[in-house]
Amino acid sequence: MGQRTFAEWLERDMINAYIMSPDSALSPLFLVERQKLESMLLGEQIKNIITCEEVDRKERHEKLEKWIRRLEMTGFEKVPLSYNGRIEATNLLQRYSHKYKFKEEHDCLLVCWSDRPLFSVSAWKFRR
Known part of the structure; x- marks a missing residue:
């Protein structure tokens, strides 16, 4: 070998x-x-x-903080994720496995496996 x-x-x-x-x-x-x-x-x-x-x-x-800075520097601003959207996403993931969890960080939603973040979800719009 x-x-x-x-x-x-x-x-x-x-x-x-x-x-x-x-x-x-x-x-x-x-x-x-x-x-x-x-x-x-x-x-x-x-x-x-x-x-x-x-x-x-x-x-x-890259880290979430770096993406946030990058988007803000190019003229975007965060848009809040809807409560209903969060509930629906939680229900969908919980059907697959109870180990999927959501955490909130920097007004973004982190999709985690147990306590390990996998990716973030956020909504943005272009500032006028």
């Missing part, structure tokens, strides 16, 4: 961080197939995040 390079190790570690978040009670065979599929789909995305800069970079996974 050959030694993995640091980039290969980092890519594998990043893929596992992305795909192993939600627990699954599915069969091990399905999990292997799911891991192959997600590895294939997410592999290029993760590679782009890790190795590409400037114009070559297509993905931009």
Whole structure:
């Protein structure tokens, strides 16, 4: 067995961080197939995040605070998310698994697996 390079190790570690978040009670065979599929789909995305800069970079996974500053600097302002929308989103996620949770941060909604944030949801409009 050959030694993995640091980039290969980092890519594998990043893929596992992305795909192993939600627990699954599915069969091990399905999990292997799911891991192959997600590895294939997410592999290029993760590679782009890790190795590409400037114009070559297509993905931009950054902290929420940085996105907020970026949007505000380009003339956007936050729009509150509706209460009904939050309730509906919570109900939909709870049907899938009770481990999905929402947290509010900076007037944005964080979708979490247990206590681990996966992504944020917010609404914006262009300032006039």
